[in-house]
Amino acid sequence: MPLVSRRPSGRTRRVARRWGRWIALVLVVIWSLFPLYWGLSTSLMSSGAADSLPVHYYPHPLYLSNYGQLLNLQHANLGTLPYQLRQSLLNSTIESVGTTVLTVFVAIFAAYAFARLEFRFKRIILVTTIATLLLPAYATLLPLYKLMTSWNLVNTYLGIILTNTSGFLPLAIWILYNYFQGLPKELEEAAFIDGARPLEALARVILPLSLPGIAAAAAVTFLFSWSQFLFPLILTTDLRSEPATVVIAALYGPRLVAFSLMAAAGMLAIAVPAALALLLNRYIVSGLTAGATK
Amino acid sequence: MRSQRQRLAYILLAPLALFIGALTLYPTAVTTVEAFFREYSLVNNHNFVGLKNFHDAFSTPAIRQSFVNTGIYVLSGTVLSVVLGIAFALLLRQRSRWRAPLLALVVLPWALPPVVEALLWSRIYDPTFGPLNGVLKSIGLISHNQVWLGSNRWEALVLIELVQVWQTTPLCVLLILAALQLIPSELYEAGAVDGASAWHGFRYITLPLLRPGITIAMVAAITASLNIFDQPYILTGDASASASVGVQTYLVSFQNLNFGEGYALSLIMTLATAAISLLVLRLVYRRVEF
Numbered sequence: 126m127p128l129v130s131r132r133p134s135g136r137t138r139r140v141a142r143r144w145g146r147w148i149a150l151v152l153v154v155i156w157s158l159f160p161l162y163w164g165l166s167t168s169l170m171s172s173g174a175a176d177s178l179p180v181h182y183y184p185h186p187l188y189l190s191n192y193g194q195l196l197n198l199q200h201a202n203l204g205t206l207p208y209q210l211r212q213s214l215l216n217s218t219i220e221s222v223g224t225t226v227l228t229v230f231v232a233i234f235a236a237y238a239f240a241r242l243e244f245r246f247k248r249i250i251l252v253t254t255i256a257t258l259l260l261p262a263y264a265t266l267l268p269l270y271k272l273m274t275s276w277n278l279v280n281t282y283l284g285i286i287l288t289n290t291s292g293f294l295p296l297a298i299w300i301l302y303n304y305f306q307g308l309p310k311e312l313e314e315a316a317f318i319d320g321a322r323p324l325e326a327l328a329r330v331i332l333p334l335s336l337p338g339i340a341a342a343a344a345v346t347f348l349f350s351w352s353q354f355l356f357p358l359i360l361t362t363d364l365r366s367e368p369a370t371v372v373i374a375a376l377y378g379p380r381l382v383a384f385s386l387m388a389a390a391g392m393l394a395i396a397v398p399a400a401l402a403l404l405l406n407r408y409i410v411s412g413l414t415a416g417a418t419k
Numbered sequence: 420m421r422s423q424r425q426r427l428a429y430i431l432l433a434p435l436a437l438f439i440g441a442l443t444l445y446p447t448a449v450t451t452v453e454a455f456f457r458e459y460s461l462v463n464n465h466n467f468v469g470l471k472n473f474h475d476a477f478s479t480p481a482i483r484q485s486f487v488n489t490g491i492y493v494l495s496g497t498v499l500s501v502v503l504g505i506a507f508a509l510l511l512r513q514r515s516r517w518r519a520p521l522l523a524l525v526v527l528p529w530a531l532p533p534v535v536e537a538l539l540w541s542r543i544y545d546p547t548f549g550p551l552n553g554v555l556k557s558i559g560l561i562s563h564n565q566v567w568l569g570s571n572r573w574e575a576l577v578l579i580e581l582v583q584v585w586q587t588t589p590l591c592v593l594l595i596l597a598a599l600q601l602i603p604s605e606l607y608e609a610g611a612v613d614g615a616s617a618w619h620g621f622r623y624i625t626l627p628l629l630r631p632g633i634t635i636a637m638v639a640a641i642t643a644s645l646n647i648f649d650q651p652y653i654l655t656g657d658a659s660a661s662a663s664v665g666v667q668t669y670l671v672s673f674q675n676l677n678f679g680e681g682y683a684l685s686l687i688m689t690l691a692t693a694a695i696s697l698l699v700l701r702l703v704y705r706r707v708e709f
Contacts, residue, residue, distance in 0.1 A: 146510060149506075149510050150510055150511075150517075150521065153507055153510060153511075153521075153525060154521065154524055154525075156585075157524050157525050157527060157528055157589075158524060158527070159543075160528075160536065160539045160540055160543060160585065161527070161528075161539065163539065163542060163543060163550060164538075164539040164542070167542060175548065176547075176548060178547070178548070179553075180548055180549075180550060180553045182550070231434040231435055231438065232435075234431040234432070234434065234435075235431060235432055235434070235435040237431060238427075238428040238431040238432050242424050242425070242427065242428040242431075243424065243425070243428075244424070244425045244428035244429065245425065247428075250432065250436075253439070253444075254435065254439060257439060257443050257444070259638075259642065259692060259693050259696050260443065260447060260689060260692070260693070261642065261645070261646040261688050261689055261692045262646060262648075262665075263450075263646065263665065263668055263684070263685040263688040263689060264443075264446070264447045264450055264685065264688075264689040265442070265443060265446035265447055265450070266450075266668070266672075266685060267449075267450065267453075267672055267678055267681050267682055267685060268445070268446035268447075268449035268450055268453075269442065269446050271449075272442075272446065287438075287442060288442065290438060290442075291438045291439065291441075291442030291443050292443075294435060294438055294439065295439075298435070323424065323427055324427070348530050351532060352531070352532040352533060352534075353532075354532065354533065354534050354648070354649050354652075355648050355649070355665075355669070358669075359669075359673060369532075370532050370534040370535070370649075373534055373535060373538065374534050374652070374653060377538055377541075377653065378656065384542055384545075384548075387538060388538075388539070388542070391535040391538050391539060394532065394535050395531045395532065395535050398530050398531050398532070399527065399530065399531060401530070402523070402526060402527055402529075402530035402531075403523050403527070406519070406522065406523035406526060407519070409526060409530065410522065410526065410593055413590060413593050413594070414593050414594060414596075414597040
């Protein structure tokens with residue numbers, strides 16, 4: 126008898142718990158997206174509409190002119206601002222792609238050596254490499270500024286790419302090292318029996334199987350590069366190499382540009398990483414949690 | 420054959436050694452040594468001064484204040500990121516066809532440049548046009564518009580840190596979710612047979628077995644907040660009321676051109692990051708076996 130009378134209450138509790146979970150998930154999504162929604166919404170308003178009361182919670186009518194002006198699709202009275210933004214986005218792209226290619230290239234060889242070859246001091250080299258993940262930017266900030274100055278690499282793509290690569294290599298190696306270790310050794314051994322050398326085994330057997338790991342290392346490296354601010358701030362002084370983060374900070378600092386236009390500039394600066402994060406989400410998740418479960 | 424492979428290994432590692440050696444380890448060593456020398460970037464006199472750079476830095480009130488500010492950033496940032504990380508991970512634990520798209524949206528703030536994120540949040544905190552005042556007024560929590568990043572220093576610090584928490588939490592979610600998925604469901608079934616409630620299951624099964632994931636999430640949140648730069652730099656510029664040690668390091672080095680003090684502050688940041696991370700690893704981490 127007690128069992129029977131408890132049944133409905135157990136069911137309502139389960140239903141309530143399910144609804145509670147869904148409401149909580151909706152709140153999580155609102156928390157994750159609201160600032161982005163707000164920026165997008167403001168970027169689609171004229172500055173008059175954005176800076177008027179009561180606060181507008183969505184753009185009506187849609188105003189595309191902020192983007193039109195910034196992308197030079199329509200005449201604008203903004204001086205060199207559209208040029209600065211476009212050039213800086215190009216710089217961000219070149220620096221992020223350059224960093225990603227160089228980092229992944231160096232990391233593949235290093236990770237292969239750590240995962241498959243036996244050599245003296247292997248453990249200490251691996252631990253030292255991974256331990257540098259704990260070094261903050263400030264550990265190297267001023268000396269790198271001096272080095273780049275003395276090498277004439279201030280205001281160059283190469284200066285930024287080398288700095289980025291030194292910072293992001295350890296994580297890329299860690300991701301690929303974990304990935305290579307998960308591959309069965311038998312496949313390479315078969316190639317060795319056929320007379321392949323280690324580098325041939327790497328190119329023909331391991332790399333084709335490692336595309337998800339390489340995608341993870343590349344995506345994470347690209348996103349880190351695109352987000353960089355402190356190092357480019359000290360290593361660039363003009364549009365020869367200033368990335369979008371530095372230009373946007375400089376435009377926003379004096380608070381002279383209308384916010385709806387700043388928001389549009391911000392949206393243009395996050396378009397590439399946002400698209401990448403959504404498309405390559407699976408690889409980013411696996412990259413960021415590489416080895417985290419040990 | 421063996422020595423040949425050994426040679427191959429060193430050849431493959433040469434580029435790594437060059438990068439880590441020349442652009443990470445050597446600069447870190449330079450920072451460590453130069454902190455004890457007098458050095459202005461304009462006047463090139465270079466002599467040993469012991470702890471003078473540290474002493475000079477700490478006799479500047481703005482720099483002392485930046486250490487307190489950074490302490491608030493670390494405390495609020497670590498607690499919020501890890502608690503939200505655990506909560507979001509528990510919500511996303513159940514496998515369903517919604518999980519992958521939900522996870523993609525949750526990860527999004529991690530993937531974007533903090534400079535732009537701080538720009539977007541500055542509008543949310545805007546005293547006149549910001550939705551924070553709008554929402555709080557409409558639900559009756561405040562009666563008139565507040566100036567969020569100006570009036571109350573402690574409030575401003577937590578709100579600036581919240582922008583970073585927004586970016587760091589996704590990483591904590593992923594790290595904790597990865598650990599959560601390793602916990603075998605039989606443990607909960609066994610607990611249910613023994614009459615354990617959901618809270619007991621969380622307290623005595625989930626939480627202890629999550630320790631490795633929580634440890635790494637804590638280290639990630641601590642290193643991020645200890646070295647916070649972009650968010651205060653964008654939201655409040657060089658205002659010392661909310662400047663972090665990172666912001667002061669930048670200002671001292673590149674505005675005052677006092678590299679000696681800049682090196683001293685850099686060394687403190689480096690040692691603090693390493694020491695606190697290792698301490699957390701020691702105190703919180705427990706190896707778990709299933």
